Amino acid sequence: MTGERSSLLFVLVLAAVFPFAVQNPYILHLAVIAGIYVVLATSLNLIVGYVGEFSLGHTAFFGIGAYAAALLSTAAGLPIWLTVPLAGLLAGLFGIVIGAITLRLQGPYFVIVTLAFAEVLRIVATNWIGLTNGPMGIAGVPQPASVAAAGIVGGKQIYYFMAAGMVAVSLYLAWRLVRSNSGRAAVAVRENRFVAQSIGVDPFLTAMHVFTLSAVLAGFAGGFYAHYVSFVGPEVFRFSFMASMIIMVLMGGKGTLLGPVLGAVIVVGLEEYLRQAQELRLTLFGLIVMAVVLFAPNGLMGLLARRPAWLARRAAPALVSNQGEPA
Amino acid sequence: MRPETTASPAAPLLRAERLSITFGGIKAVTDFDLTVGDGEIVSLIGPNGAGKTTCFNMLTGFYRPTGGTAQFRGQVITGLKPHAIARRGLVRSFQKTSVMKNLTVFENVVTGHYLQTRQSLMQTFLFEGASKRAAEAARQRSAEIVQLLGLGTRSETPAHHLSCGDLRLLEVGVALAARPTLLMLDEPAAGLNTAEANAFGEVLRTIVATQVRSLLLVEHNMGLVMGVSDRIVVMNFGRKLIEGTPAEILGSDEVREAYLGKGAAGKGAAGKGAGR
Amino acid sequence: MNLALQFLANGLVTGAFYALSALGLTLIFGLMRVVNFAHGEFFMLGGVLGWVATAVLGLDFATAFVLVVAAMGVLGWLVDRFMIERVRGHGEESTILLTIGLSIFLANATLYLAGPAPMKVPAPLTGKPLFLGPVVLTKSRLAAVAVSVVLVLGAYLVIHRTRIGRAMRATFQDAMAAKLSGIRTERIFAATFALGTMLAASAGMLLASIYSAQASVGGLVSLKAFVVVILGGMGSFPGAIAGGLILGLSEAFWGGYVSTGTVDIVGFVMVILILLFRPRGLFSLNAQRA
Structure with a gap:
């Protein structure tokens, strides 16, 4: 569908002029965080929206990416333009292994086993002190020299463009996959596993493709995050990252590429607004998740694409037709 | 991708031999033989619960038979996954829409x-x-x-x-x-009224003439079955009862008994539920 | 050797608590096929409300227990009627997401209102620990184990020996047929969910008198309960007991002989292995029955 394509392009153009229009380092910082979350939400959406399974352990790949970049730069001295892609690749390898195990399961079993993997990794990160420095974490993940030289606003601008580049690459990869035959096959499996098999789709292999790309993207986000905040500890596996990702994908609209982007930007804004009160924020998030499930199962994109759900005659589970794009 | 071993003219496209399956000790289908030749239209009929859909599920890899084999274009397909069978050109529809x-x-x-x-x-x-x-x-x-x-x-x-x-x-x-070599349709006219079923029959004839050479059909609508089939196989209680041309089947006492006699009451669930 | 006996005793006690904590989860799944990700939060609320009733309002343990469990039953009923009811029949995903949302909401609302500090429910039994040969156990733990056994048996009897239990089993075998024979199925769904909630809350309050209640504990409880239920087979009562004991014992011995920091990993690794090789649980035969 060209509508989604042109809106994506529009967002990218807007993103390119943004840091020159806004010279405020605080706003730029928020934009960088939003960029990281856009990649994370896009990544989770590949699983939730296109594999059709719900992962509660997606922080596993974010965390692996973060630790990989932190170790590669502090121990091996590699520069950021190598560590972030390598973080993505390593997360992708873990994605292949974890996917090969978890994608044999469906429904609640998939949810629980993905959660179990993330917990195992968190415990390993806390206890394998020789590698990860345990609960103390890895401090002093180096900034690129250009950032250090560019001053406060300049440094944020450089980070901003790196984040924008990462977002562009991630969205492009996701877009290519979703529009590809594998993406259509994934939608077919999500819609009707039996029909998909009867037209020759291998549900497991298809899910593996999508799952692996999803892991790679989360790894990028983790690697970049490590450099940006210059510290990585076992908290990267914590559940509040997961809660944020869930709400971004659900609120924006799962199964669309633009939805999670929208969701990420809104949620980062909301998080910043409620920064002082983490509990209140998460309380609100929980309510939003419930409200979305009950009243707007396709999120904002569903509301934008069609008439509001409460006007629809029947409680049809999904009205979005642009989610598959088998065009 | 597809096996290019074109079957010799004599060998049938699909050949199932002694296919059997049991669910929790209950024999759903026993020693079922079936052939479909190239360019042939075969219908599989029988009362509810006779095991027709179960046969479909065994032939297309959704169930694994506990006995017997099936060959498609000369290659064994029993034990393959559903998508692998579909890739060889054996494509099915489902009973539940x-x-x-x-x-x-x-x-x-x-x-x-x-x-x-x-x-x-x-x-x-x-x-x-x-x-x-x-x-x-x-x-x-x-x-x-x-x-x-x-x-x-x-x-x-x-x-x-x-x-x-x-x-x-x-x-x-x-x-x-999916460009099937053999198309298998499981009760495609179920739930249709007479007018719709007639229209569906027309479409089916067009399809057979232009799109796919061979067809295996499970259907209850006798008008449709008698109108399109070259050969009909009747099942009851998980076994093959009889097979023949539409005219032979219409004249058969066994078929009449299966449909109108005590067999008509046999509403076992063994053949159902595969679509979900 | 003496150390091993002490680990064994600790493992059995913890295992009984794990089994108790998982009961509500396995009941709701076994009968309703709903995976309740808010289970741990119901457990946590049982403990926190128990603390409010005893330590703040000054009620005695037994009265407080009855009140808290009743209140949680009402909460469970409302959650089912006003939320789960709306997505019933829309597939697993909706209920999973709904209960994840509910769990995030309950945990953080409690954290916001009650704060992160541990809340100790005064134990009904105090006194010197018992010495059984080389093994040391406190009375309150033994009492809690006894109550656990009673609750497990009670829940089992409700489901298998009472009219409401029969209606429940009928409803979940074939809701349409149950409806036609005059059972008000929407009430049965709500009653089942309420029963599961009450089981979770009673476990929470009981254990809050031994350890303490904490607003943020729900996630861990849910996880452990899932481990127990997956070990024993989803929906199986005997399986939950066996799963609880297996987890309790493995953790006690792992913590005792290998490393205490990595105790939690034992359960998760078991879950991963079991889901891979025996997805219906270790005792698949039992898993058939609710």
Whole structure:
């Protein structure tokens, strides 16, 4: 569908002029965080929206990416333009292994086993002190020299463009996959596993493709995050990252590429607004998740694409037709 | 991708020998033999619970038979996964209406072209050329199929808004898109009224004439079955009762007893539930 | 050797608590096929409300227990009627997401209102620990184990020996047929969910008198309960007991002989292995029955 394509392009153009229009380092910082979350939400959406399974352990790949970049730069001295892609690749390898195990399961079993993997990794990160420095974490993940030289606003601008580049690459990869035959096959499996098999789709292999790309993207986000905040500890596996990702994908609209982007930007804004009160924020998030499930199962994109759900005659589970794009 | 061993003219396209399956000790299908020749239209009939859908599920890999084998184009297919069997050209529909209900009619049929538009990872992420051409071809053929089925005006309608009759047609369309060598339809006219069933029969005849050479049909609508079949196989209680031409079957006492006698009351559930 | 006996005793006690904590989860799944990701939060609320009733309002343990469990039953009923009811029949995903949302909401609302500090429910039994040969156990733990056994048996009897239990089993075998024979199925769904909630809350309050209640504990409880239920087979009562004991014992011995920091990993690794090789649980035969 060209509508989604042109809106994506529009967002990218807007993103390119943004840091020159806004010279405020605080706003730029928020934009960088939003960029990281856009990649994370896009990544989770590949699983939730296109594999059709719900992962509660997606922080596993974010965390692996973060630790990989932190170790590669502090121990091996590699520069950021190598560590972030390598973080993505390593997360992708873990994605292949974890996917090969978890994608044999469906429904609640998939949810629980993905959660179990993330917990195992968190415990390993806390206890394998020789590698990860345990609960103390890895401090002093180096900034690129250009950032250090560019001053406060300049440094944020450089980070901003790196984040924008990462977002562009991630969205492009996701877009290519979703529009590809594998993406259509994934939608077919999500819609009707039996029909998909009867037209020759291998549900497991298809899910593996999508799952692996999803892991790679989360790894990028983790690697970049490590450099940006210059510290990585076992908290990267914590559940509040997961809660944020869930709400971004659900609120924006799962199964669309633009939805999670929208969701990420809104949620980062909301998080910043409620920064002082983490509990209140998460309380609100929980309510939003419930409200979305009950009243707007396709999120904002569903509301934008069609008439509001409460006007629809029947409680049809999904009205979005642009989610598959088998065009 | 597909095995290019063209079967010799004498060998049937599909040959099942002594297929059997038990569920929790209950024999659902026992020693079932079936052949479908190239260019042949075979119907499988029998009372509810006779094991027809169970046979479909065994032939297409959704159930693993506990005994017997099936060969398609001279190669053993028992033990293969459903998608692997579909890739060899044996494509089925389901008894319970099964389409991708949130996609439009056109999108459903395009998705059915999966095997014709498969692409490597390199093509997915870097070079689009060849796969773009395949996708364009798939779109054109999808438009043809949608027209052929008489769904042209509802091409952009989401499948969950379709009437029952249109849904059943769409199912056939998705299966046709996969370019089957042998198309297996499981009660495609179930739930249709007489007018719809007649219209469906017409479409089926067109399909057989233009799209697919061989057909295996499970159906209760006798008018439809008698009108299109070259050969009919009757099942009851998980076994083959008799087989023959439509005329032979109509004259058979055994068939009459199976349908009207005590067999008609046999509403076992063994053959159901595979679609879900 | 003496150390091993002490680990064994600790493992059995913890295992009984794990089994108790998982009961509500396995009941709701076994009968309703709903995976309740808010289970741990119901457990946590039982403990926190128990603390409010005893330490703040000054009620005695037994009265407080009855009140808290009743209140949680009402909460469970409302959650089912006003939320789960609306997505019933829409597939697993909706209920999974709904209960994840509910769990995030309950945990953080409690954290916001009650704060992160541990809340100790005064134990009904105090006194010197018992010395059984080389093994040391406190009375309150033994009492809690006894109550656990009673609750497990009670829940089992409700489901298998009472009219409401029969209606429940009928409803979940074939809701349409149950409806036609005059059972008000929507009430049965709500009653089942309420029963599961009450089991979770009673476990929470009981254990809050031994350890303490904490607003943020729900996630861990849910996880452990899932481990127990997956070990024993989803929906199986005997399986939950066996699963609880297996987890309790493995953790006690792992913590005792290998490393205390990595105790939690034992359960998760078991879950991963079991889901891979025996997805219906270790005792698949039992898993068939609710």
